[in-house]
Amino acid sequence: MNHDPAPLTRRRRRGRDGLWPLVFLAPLMIGVVAFYFWPILATVLNSFASFDPFGGRSFAGLENYRTLLGDSFIPRAVLNTAVYTAIVLLGIPIALVVASLLTQKGLRFSRFYQVLFFLPAVSMPVAVALVWRMIFNQEFGVVNWALSVIGIQGPYWVTAPWWSLLAVSVVGLWSSLPLAVIILSAGLQGVPPELYEAAQLDGAGALKQFRSVTVPLLTPSIFFLMIITAINGFQLFDLLFAMMGQANPAMADTQSLVYLFYSEAFRQNDQGYASVIALLILLIIGAFTLLQFQAQKRWVHYD
Amino acid sequence: MITRRSLLGAAGATGVALVGGCAREPEIDRSLEPPAAPGDSGAITFQIWDKAQEPAMQQIIDAFHEQYPDIDVTMSSAAFASYFERLRIQATGDDLPDVFWINGPNFELYASYGMLQDLSGLEGFDPANYPENLTELYTYQGSPYAIPKDFDTIALWYNRDLLHRAGVDEPTGSWSWEEYRDASETVTRALGGEQIWGNPGGVANQAYIYPLIMQAGGFVLDEGKEGKAVSGYDSPGAIEAFSFLDGMIRDGIAPDVRYTAENVPSDLFNSGRAALLQSGNWEAAQLQDSPVREHLGVAPLIHGSEEANVIHGIGYAMSARSRNKPAASAFLAFLGSEEAHRIQAEAGAANPAFVGTNDAYIEAIPEFSLDVFVEAAETARPYPASQNTSAWLQLEELLFPKILSGDGELEKNAADLAMRMNGVLADES
Numbered sequence: 001m002n003h004d005p006a007p008l009t010r011r012r013r014r015g016r017d018g019l020w021p022l023v024f025l026a027p028l029m030i031g032v033v034a035f036y037f038w039p040i041l042a043t044v045l046n047s048f049a050s051f052d053p054f055g056g057r058s059f060a061g062l063e064n065y066r067t068l069l070g071d072s073f074i075p076r077a078v079l080n081t082a083v084y085t086a087i088v089l090l091g092i093p094i095a096l097v098v099a100s101l102l103t104q105k106g107l108r109f110s111r112f113y114q115v116l117f118f119l120p121a122v123s124m125p126v127a128v129a130l131v132w133r134m135i136f137n138q139e140f141g142v143v144n145w146a147l148s149v150i151g152i153q154g155p156y157w158v159t160a161p162w163w164s165l166l167a168v169s170v171v172g173l174w175s176s177l178p179l180a181v182i183i184l185s186a187g188l189q190g191v192p193p194e195l196y197e198a199a200q201l202d203g204a205g206a207l208k209q210f211r212s213v214t215v216p217l218l219t220p221s222i223f224f225l226m227i228i229t230a231i232n233g234f235q236l237f238d239l240l241f242a243m244m245g246q247a248n249p250a251m252a253d254t255q256s257l258v259y260l261f262y263s264e265a266f267r268q269n270d271q272g273y274a275s276v277i278a279l280l281i282l283l284i285i286g287a288f289t290l291l292q293f294q295a296q297k298r299w300v301h302y303d
Numbered sequence: 304m305i306t307r308r309s310l311l312g313a314a315g316a317t318g319v320a321l322v323g324g325c326a327r328e329p330e331i332d333r334s335l336e337p338p339a340a341p342g343d344s345g346a347i348t349f350q351i352w353d354k355a356q357e358p359a360m361q362q363i364i365d366a367f368h369e370q371y372p373d374i375d376v377t378m379s380s381a382a383f384a385s386y387f388e389r390l391r392i393q394a395t396g397d398d399l400p401d402v403f404w405i406n407g408p409n410f411e412l413y414a415s416y417g418m419l420q421d422l423s424g425l426e427g428f429d430p431a432n433y434p435e436n437l438t439e440l441y442t443y444q445g446s447p448y449a450i451p452k453d454f455d456t457i458a459l460w461y462n463r464d465l466l467h468r469a470g471v472d473e474p475t476g477s478w479s480w481e482e483y484r485d486a487s488e489t490v491t492r493a494l495g496g497e498q499i500w501g502n503p504g505g506v507a508n509q510a511y512i513y514p515l516i517m518q519a520g521g522f523v524l525d526e527g528k529e530g531k532a533v534s535g536y537d538s539p540g541a542i543e544a545f546s547f548l549d550g551m552i553r554d555g556i557a558p559d560v561r562y563t564a565e566n567v568p569s570d571l572f573n574s575g576r577a578a579l580l581q582s583g584n585w586e587a588a589q590l591q592d593s594p595v596r597e598h599l600g601v602a603p604l605i606h607g608s609e610e611a612n613v614i615h616g617i618g619y620a621m622s623a624r625s626r627n628k629p630a631a632s633a634f635l636a637f638l639g640s641e642e643a644h645r646i647q648a649e650a651g652a653a654n655p656a657f658v659g660t661n662d663a664y665i666e667a668i669p670e671f672s673l674d675v676f677v678e679a680a681e682t683a684r685p686y687p688a689s690q691n692t693s694a695w696l697q698l699e700e701l702l703f704p705k706i707l708s709g710d711g712e713l714e715k716n717a718a719d720l721a722m723r724m725n726g727v728l729a730d731e732s
Contacts, residue, residue: 053412054395137565138561138562139562139565159565246700247506247564247567248564249560249707251704252701252705253705266388267697268691270730
C-alpha cells in the first residue's frame, strides 16, 4: 500500500475523458490543418517539384530555387513591395491624427465624418482601383488637371515607372485608413479622461498631451496596426493588377512579389517556381513580423 | 473495431490512392470510332468562349439536329479571360467537354499532352477544304487535331475623312513602311492640334508587331537546334521592326506607349482620333457601330523588305477522352462542313475557314470591303505558337511596352525578352 494516489487520479481522469477533448477540438483542428497547415506543407513540397500544365508532377530538386536566384525580376519586385509597404505604413500616423480629430469632444457631424472615413473599407477594391485609374489619367485625370491649374504638367501617373508605384501606394494608403481610424478611435475612447485632467494640471498643452498621454497609451493599437498593415502591404496584388491594366510600359518595373507569383502559377504554368516565390513571401513577412515583435519591447506600453 | 493500426492503415491507403490518382493514366482509348448514324441517339457537350457567337453556334446546332434528331448537344460558353484556365482545370479533372473551341496559342499544349483526339480518320473532314496555313496551325506531329473554324488576317483600316483633311491620298494598294510613316506624319502634323494621330501606335502582337517583324525578314519563333524552338526577338529583323515603331514614337508621329496604355489604339481609331489602324477583320464588328463608320475603308497590309501577313483562327477540337465519340464525331464533322461555315458567315459571326464560303461573310458586313482580308489569307504565314505559348505571351505583354518605352535600351530590352522566352521554350517537352 505504498502507491502514490495522485498519478492514479490523473490517469483515471484522462481515461474517463477518453477521446472527447479531441472530438470537440476536431472541427477547429480539421479546418486549421486542411486550410492552413496542409497548404503550407504542400507549398514546401511543391517547391521541389516540376509541374506540367495538367497537374503531373516530378521531383526537381533545387531547380526552382536556382531559378529564383537567377531571376532578375525578383530584386525589383522585393524593392517595389517594400516601398509600397513603407508608404502604406505612413497611413498609421495619418490615421492617428484623423482619429484624434474625430473623437474630439463637441465635434459637430462626427458621425458623418466617421462614415466618410470608413467608406473605402466598404467599396469593392477593383472598382476603387478603376476609379483611381481615371483620377490619375494623364490626359483627363483630376490630379493632373489640378496640377495644371498651378502650372505643373503632371506625369503619366499609372504608366511611367516609379510614378506608377507611387500612385498605387497612395491608393493603398487611402484604402488602409478606415481600419486604422476605427481601431485608433476605439483606443482613444479607452484613454481615461482623468489622465488628461492630471496632465492639464501639470501644465501640459494640447500638443504635449497628445505626445505624452495619447500616443504612449495607444502604442498597443499602433503596434497591432503596424503588423496587420505590413502583412497586407507585402501581399500587394489586386490593386496593382487592376490599376495598371494591359499593355502598360511600367508594368515590368512595378511588379510585386505576389504579382510574380500569379504570373508564374497561372500564366507561365510553372507551379513549382510559384511555390518558391510563395515561400519567399512567407519568409519575408515572417522575418519582418518577428523583427517588429522584437522591437516592440522598446516602445510599446502595455500598462 | 477501430484500432490505431487499422486507422493508420486506412490513412496510408488513402494516401496511396491519392498519389495513384495524381499519376497519369497510361492507357486511354485513342481510336476514333465511326461517326454516329442519323438515327442514333447520344448526348454531347460543346464549349465556346464568345457570347456574341452563341446565336450563330445555336443555328449550327439546330441544323445538325435536323440530320441527327436524337443527338443532344449542350452548349456552354465561358468568358474568354477565364476560358483556358477553366479548360485546363477540366482537362486535369478528366472532365473536358466532348467538343470545344481551341486557339493557336493553346493548341499544341493540349495536343502534346494527349488531350485532343487525332482527327486523321474523321469521316467527312478533309483538310484540303481550309487554307493550308490554318490547317498547319492545327497539325501536331503530322496529324490534324482540330478543324479550322474561322480566320483573321491583318489589313490597314483607314479613315478617309481624316486622310483627306490632311491632304493624304487614301491607300489603294499595299503601302511600304515609308509610305505608312509619311502618311502618319502628315496627318499627325496637320491634325495634331485636334488631338488626332496619323496612326494610334500600340503594342498589339498579332496585328502589329508580328507582321512587321516578319516583313523585316525577322521571325518570332523558329526551329532551333535539338528540336527546341528559339525566340526571334533579338534577331535583326525584330530589332528593325521595333526601331521602326520606336522611331515614329520618338519623332512624335505616333503616341507613346504610356499614352496608348491609357488610350487603347482601336478606341482612338474607332472614335475618329486616328487616321490609320493596322488590325484584323475582328475589328469589323466594332467598327460597324463606330460614329465615323461612313468614313472607314480597308487597304491591304503594309509591306517592308518582304510581304508578310499573319493568319490565325479558332479551331474545333474533340476531347481524346470523350465518352461519346460517335456522336462527337458526327457533330464535329458537321461543324467542319460547308453548311456550318456558311451559317456562321451569314450571321456575320466570323470569317469562315471553309474555302469558298467567305462571300457570305463579306456580304454580311457590306459597309467594308472585307475581301481584302480573305485575299490576304492565301499568302499569310501561320500564327507563331509553341507548346507553352501562353507563357511567352505573358512575357510579350510585359516587355513589348518596355521595348517601345523610349528608355534608350531598346536592344537590351529586346534581348531580355528573347532570353526569357528562350527559357520558357527550353522547358517545353
